[in-house]
Structure formats: C-alpha cells, structure tokens
Amino acid sequence: MKVVCIGAGNVATHLSQALYKAGFVITQIVSRTEENAKALALSVDADWTTNPDNIEDADIYIYSVSDSALGEMIHRNPRKNGLHVHTAGSMSLSLFEGYKERGGVLYPLQTFSKGKAVNFKDIPLFIEASNADDLNVLRELASGISNKVYEASSAQRQQLHLAAVFACNFTNHLFAIAESILHEADIPFEVLRPLIQETIDKTATLSPREGQTGPAVRKDFNVMNKHLDKLTDHPEWQEIYRLLSQDIINNHRG
Amino acid sequence: MKVVCIGAGNVATHLSQALYKAGFVITQIVSRTEENAKALALSVDADWTTNPDNIEDADIYIYSVSDSALGEMIHRNPRKNGLHVHTAGSMSLSLFEGYKERGGVLYPLQTFSKGKAVNFKDIPLFIEASNADDLNVLRELASGISNKVYEASSAQRQQLHLAAVFACNFTNHLFAIAESILHEADIPFEVLRPLIQETIDKTATLSPREGQTGPAVRKDFNVMNKHLDKLTDHPEWQEIYRLLSQDIINNHRG
Numbered sequence: 054m055k056v057v058c059i060g061a062g063n064v065a066t067h068l069s070q071a072l073y074k075a076g077f078v079i080t081q082i083v084s085r086t087e088e089n090a091k092a093l094a095l096s097v098d099a100d101w102t103t104n105p106d107n108i109e110d111a112d113i114y115i116y117s118v119s120d121s122a123l124g125e126m127i128h129r130n131p132r133k134n135g136l137h138v139h140t141a142g143s144m145s146l147s148l149f150e151g152y153k154e155r156g157g158v159l160y161p162l163q164t165f166s167k168g169k170a171v172n173f174k175d176i177p178l179f180i181e182a183s184n185a186d187d188l189n190v191l192r193e194l195a196s197g198i199s200n201k202v203y204e205a206s207s208a209q210r211q212q213l214h215l216a217a218v219f220a221c222n223f224t225n226h227l228f229a230i231a232e233s234i235l236h237e238a239d240i241p242f243e244v245l246r247p248l249i250q251e252t253i254d255k256t257a258t259l260s261p262r263e264g265q266t267g268p269a270v271r272k273d274f275n276v277m278n279k280h281l282d283k284l285t286d287h288p289e290w291q292e293i294y295r296l297l298s299q300d301i302i303n304n305h306r307g
Numbered sequence: 308m309k310v311v312c313i314g315a316g317n318v319a320t321h322l323s324q325a326l327y328k329a330g331f332v333i334t335q336i337v338s339r340t341e342e343n344a345k346a347l348a349l350s351v352d353a354d355w356t357t358n359p360d361n362i363e364d365a366d367i368y369i370y371s372v373s374d375s376a377l378g379e380m381i382h383r384n385p386r387k388n389g390l391h392v393h394t395a396g397s398m399s400l401s402l403f404e405g406y407k408e409r410g411g412v413l414y415p416l417q418t419f420s421k422g423k424a425v426n427f428k429d430i431p432l433f434i435e436a437s438n439a440d441d442l443n444v445l446r447e448l449a450s451g452i453s454n455k456v457y458e459a460s461s462a463q464r465q466q467l468h469l470a471a472v473f474a475c476n477f478t479n480h481l482f483a484i485a486e487s488i489l490h491e492a493d494i495p496f497e498v499l500r501p502l503i504q505e506t507i508d509k510t511a512t513l514s515p516r517e518g519q520t521g522p523a524v525r526k527d528f529n530v531m532n533k534h535l536d537k538l539t540d541h542p543e544w545q546e547i548y549r550l551l552s553q554d555i556i557n558n559h560r561g
C-alpha cells in the first residue's frame with residue numbers, strides 16, 4: 054500500500070512516522086510549508102511537494118490538516134482514485150461525497166505536541182468508511198500502528214471529540230490555572246503531580262462521579278467562600294470556580 | 308511518641324494507618340461515630356472513644372475532621388499539653404491560639420477515598436508550626452510516612468489547597484462530564500484514559516500553558532460552535548465550555 058500524507062503538523066508528523074515505523078510506504082508528504090514538508094519527508098523517506106497539483110498516485114491519501122483547510126485540500130487533490138482518509142474528530146465522513154469515490158476516517162484520540170514522543174500502540178484509533186471493503190483497508194492500516202482500533206460513526210466521533218475537549222484540553226487549562234495560583238505562592242507545579250496522578254488512577258476503580266472529592270461535593274461553603282475571596286484579582290477564575298462548584302453540587306443532589 | 312487521632316473519616320483513616328505502619332504508637336481514635344471509631348481503632352491497634360472528654364494524654368493530637376468541626380474539637384479536647392496538629396488545607400495555624408500552647412499543621416496534598424489505597428510515601432506533606440522545636444517534631448513524624456516533606460506557611464497552604472481544587476476536584480468533574488457525553492454515544496470512559504494520561508505526562512516536559520492543545524487555543528470557532536450546538540440539552544456544560552474556551556483564548560493572546 055502506497056500512502057500519501059497531506060499535512061505536516063503535529064498529527065501528520067506523529068501519524069506518518071508511526072506508519073513508516075510499522076513498515077508502510079509513505080511515498081509523498083504534501084504541505085503548504087516547504088520547511089515542514091521537507092523535514093517530515095526526510096524522516097519517513099518520502100518525496101514532498103508544496104503544490105497539491107503535484108500529488109502523486111497512491112492507494113491511500115491521509116489528510117491531517119486543520120478542519121478549516123480540510124475541505125479545500127480534498128477539493129484541490131486532483132487524484133480521484135484510492136481511499137481518501139481524514140483524521141479530524143469533528144468532521145463528517147460525508148465531506149468526501151461528490152469529490153472522491155472512496156472516503157474514510159481514521160481519528161487518533163490523543164493530544165500531540167511537537168517534540169513530545171507518544172507511544173502510538175496505546176492510542177485508540179476510531180475508524181469509519183462507507184463500505185465494508187474500505188473499512189477493512191482502514192482496519193489493516195490502523196491495526197499496524199495501534200492495538201486499540203474501534204469503529205465509530207461520524208456522530209459518535211463528534212461526541213468523542215467533545216468529550217476529549219473536556220477531559221484533555223479543559224483539564225490542561227485547569228492545570229495552567231493551578232500552576233499560576235501556585236506561582237503566586239512560590240510553589241512549583243511539580244508538587245501537584247501525585248495528586249493529579251491519583252485523580253486519574255482513581256477512575257480505574259471508581260467512576261469520576263463516584264470519586265468526586267473537595268469542598269463543593271461536601272457543600273463546604275465556608276472553604277468555597279475563602280477560595281473565592283482569594284481569587285478576587287482573577288474574576289475569570291472566580292467565575293470558573295463558581296460554575297464548576299455549582300455543577301458539582303447539582304450533580305450530587307439527592 | 309504517643310499519638311491520639313481525632314477523626315475517623317478518609318484523611319484520618321489513611322493518615323492513622325500510615326503512621327501505624329511506620330511504627331508510631333496510636334493510643335486512641337476519637338470520633339463522634341462509634342462504628343467509624345471502632346473500625347479505625349481496630350486497624351491501628353488503638354483504644355477509641357466517642358466522647359472528647361475522654362481523650363487520653365498523648366504527645367501529639369492529630370485533628371483530621373471537617374473544617375466546620377475543627378474549631379469545636381480543638382475547644383472540646385480537654386488536654387492542654389502536647390502538640391496539637393490539624394491537617395486542613397484552608398485553616399490557619401492560628402486556630403490553636405488561646406486554646407493550646409503548641410500548635411502545628413500537617414497537610415497531606417492528596418485526594419482520599421474510602422477503600423482506595425494510596426502510597427503515602429509519595430504524598431507531599433506540608434508542615435507548619437509556631438516554633439523550631441515543634442517544626443522538628445512534625446518533620447520527624449512526617450518524614451516517617453512520606454519522602455516528600457515541605458514547609459509551608461498558612462498563606463501558602465491556602466494557595467496550595469485552592470490550586471488542588473482546580474487540578475484535582477474540578478479536573479475530576481470534567482472527567483465526569485466527559486463520561487456523561489460518551490455515555491450518550493454508547494462509548495465507555497475507558498477510551499479516554501490514554502489521552503488523559505498523556506495530558507498529565509506532558510506537563511513533565513512542557514508547562515501546562517505551553518502544552519495547551521484543542522480548538523480554543525487554535526481559535527477554531529467552527530469546531531467550538533459545533534460543540535456548543537451538541538451541548539444544547541446541557542446549558543450548564545455549554546456555559547462551562549464557553550467560559551473555559553474563552554479563558555484559554557485570553558491566556559494565549561499575542
């Protein structure tokens with residue numbers, strides 16, 4: 054199977070390199086940015102181009118570009134043959150309709166940062182295609198790089214992406230707020246790590262709802278008011294504190 | 308050193324048992340609830356009472372009770388001698404003033420749930436006392452059960468507690484929301500675990516602010532609006548989504 058990778062950002066880089074290591078042949082990297090295209094192509098022994106008109110013939114075209122660029126790249130890729138696959142959580146499979154005969158989705162449920170290696174084998178991959186044959190092709194590809202391959206419809210994948218924003222992106226932002234709060238008291242973020250790790254480990258035996266601790270679930274308004282007072286200089290965090298505490302209280306009513 | 312433990316809840320249980328395992332002598336457990344007092348006393352080979360008037364003479368009295376009960380328990384403990392220590396994040400050392408000659412704090416920065424074992428050795432313990440001798444006593448006690456003992460003032464400890472609410476309690480609530488969102492699409496929470504683990508692992512090499520990913524930091528309003536639409540039946544989560552996304556955008560401005 055010859056694979057062309059369209060995109061050279063975080064997802065494209067981690068995915069291309071995982072495919073390459075698993076023995077798939079990446080023939081070409083396509084990116085608007087010459088520097089990124091060259092660097093990624095070099096690391097996976099592929100050709101590269103910045104011009105979609107020059108996209109070479111392949112069995113699979115994988116689009117890992119921003120959601121806003123995705124439609125245009127599908128449109129601009131002159132190749133009609135082969136299986137066209139995007140990797141976006143919130144974009145539907147139907148995006149390929151009218152442009153390509155065979156469309157599919159391979160959504161890696163993970164957060165990728167430049168220069169931070171991840172073990173692809175553990176990343177859940179959610180696949181979707183419009184027919185059983187293409188689903189099998191995608192399953193073969195996905196199973197080559199991960200031990201966790203699931204089928205998901207476009208609707209399910211969108212829920213997954215939404216849940217991931219809460220569990221990952223928003224969680225990370227709460228860590229950023231905690232870091233700022235500690236910084237004001239000259240305490241390094243490091244000291245929170247065992248607590249954070251335990252918060253996650255606990256979800257293996259208790260559901261997050263059952264495992265809820267803290268002043269809000271105890272309805273300890275004395276502590277909550279002290280905390281709100283301490284946030285006087287940060288009205289936006291005060292509002293986040295209020296809203297999340299109220300939702301915890303509502304969630305544990307009766 | 309003879310230790311009396313006042314309280315028999317989650318913190319009291321985990322702390323008493325850690326002290327017992329480390330070789331400290333717990334002479335008595337004090338709790339309003341006979342059942343809890345008995346069970347904990349049995350596990351640490353101690354006497355028990357439900358009546359504060361019967362508190363026995365000891366070298367150290369450790370109060371692990373709710374913030375709202377703490378003042379009263381200090382007041383009702385007839386023993387004036389020895390070192391009196393509370394374990395509350397948001398309560399000041401000055402709470403002992405006028406009641407006991409020697410006061411201290413030992414704050415374990417961890418989330419405790421009944422029936423979920425934790426490795427005390429890794430739990431950061433923050434200690435405070437009004438004089439160097441008592442600080443040494445507390446350091447000896449704390450070092451016996453944890454490898455991570457730090458000094459912190461009451462003001463620092465209150466910031467720590469506030470940061471912990473964001474990093475642990477609120478984070479856990481975001482997991483609970485994510486679990487509900489996945490449940491609506493018939494997907495188990497389990498699939499989010501590698502993503503959540505990576506979100507934390509990343510903070511070892513990138514600060515949370517630097518490691519921020521997701522639609523908000525990319526200012527991808529298209530995806531954000533899709534997500535808000537999907538939350539129409541949950542106006543409270545919609546509001547949380549809006550507030551956290553806006554704060555991420557503000558935090559990464561120019």
